[in-house]
Amino acid sequence: MKKLLITAITMFFAVSAHAADVKIGYVDMNRALNESDRGIKAVGVLEGIVQAKQSVIAEKENKIKELDMEIAKQSSVLNPQALKDKKNEREKLTKEYQRMVQDSQDEVKKKQDEFMNDIINDIRVTVSDIARERGYTAIFEKFSAGLVYFSEKEDLTDLVIKQFNTVTKKEAPASK
Numbered sequence: 001m002k003k004l005l006i007t008a009i010t011m012f013f014a015v016s017a018h019a020a021d022v023k024i025g026y027v028d029m030n031r032a033l034n035e036s037d038r039g040i041k042a043v044g045v046l047e048g049i050v051q052a053k054q055s056v057i058a059e060k061e062n063k064i065k066e067l068d069m070e071i072a073k074q075s076s077v078l079n080p081q082a083l084k085d086k087k088n089e090r091e092k093l094t095k096e097y098q099r100m101v102q103d104s105q106d107e108v109k110k111k112q113d114e115f116m117n118d119i120i121n122d123i124r125v126t127v128s129d130i131a132r133e134r135g136y137t138a139i140f141e142k143f144s145a146g147l148v149y150f151s152e153k154e155d156l157t158d159l160v161i162k163q164f165n166t167v168t169k170k171e172a173p174a175s176k
Contacts, residue, residue, distance in 0.1 A: 023135055028142040028157045032123050033116060037165045042115040049111060053104040060097045067093060126164040130156060 033039045067090045075083055131139050139156060 021135075022137045024138045024140070025131075025136055025154045025156045026140040026142045027123075027127055027160050028155070029120060029123065030143065031157050032160050032164065033119055036119065036123065036161050036168070038119050038122075038168050042112075042119060046108065046112055046115065050108055053108065057097070057100055057104060060093065060100055064090065064093050064097060122168075123160060123164055126160055126167060127156070130159060130163060 034043070067086065071083070071086050071090065074086075078086065127139055130136070142155075142157075
C-alpha cells in the first residue's frame with residue numbers, strides 16, 4: 001500500500017513537472033540521526049546508562065556464581081535442609097537477576113526511544129525548513145518511503161545534518 005502511494009505521488013509529480021518546476025530530494029534519516037551532534041551525544045548517554053546497568057547486573061551474576069560454587073563445594077557436607085535453603089536462595093537470586101536484566105533492557109529501550117523520537121522530530125523540522133528555503137516540492141525519507149533509486153545529487157542528508165547541528169548549537173544554551 002505504501003509503495004502504491006509513493007508511486008502515485010511520484011507519477012503526480014512527474015505529470016505536474018510540465019506545469020511547474022518540480023524539485024525532489026531525499027534524506028537518510030537514520031544517517032542524519034546517527035551522525036548529528038545530538039544523535040552522537042544521545043548514543044554516548046545511552047552507552048553510559050548501559051554500562052552503569054551492566055556493572056550492577058554483573059555484580060548480581062557474580063553472587064549467583066559464588067553461590068553455585070559454594071553449593072558445589074558444600075553439597076556433600078550440608079544437611080538436606082541447608083542444601084535446600086542454598087538452592088532456594090540461588091533460585092531467588094536468579095529470578096532477581098532475570099528481572100533486573102529485563103527491567104534494565106526495558107528502561108534503556110524506553111530512554112533510547114525518547115531520545116531518538118525527540119531528535120527525529122527536530123530533524124524533520126530542519127528538513128521542512130530546508131524544503132521551504134530551497135524550494136523543494138517533496139523530500140522523501142530514503143528507506144521508509146520505498147525509495148528504490150534517486151540520484152546522489154538529490155541526497156540532502158549532509159545538508160540536513162549540517163543545518164540541524166547549527167540549529168541545535170544555537171538552541172543549546174536556552175533549551176537543550
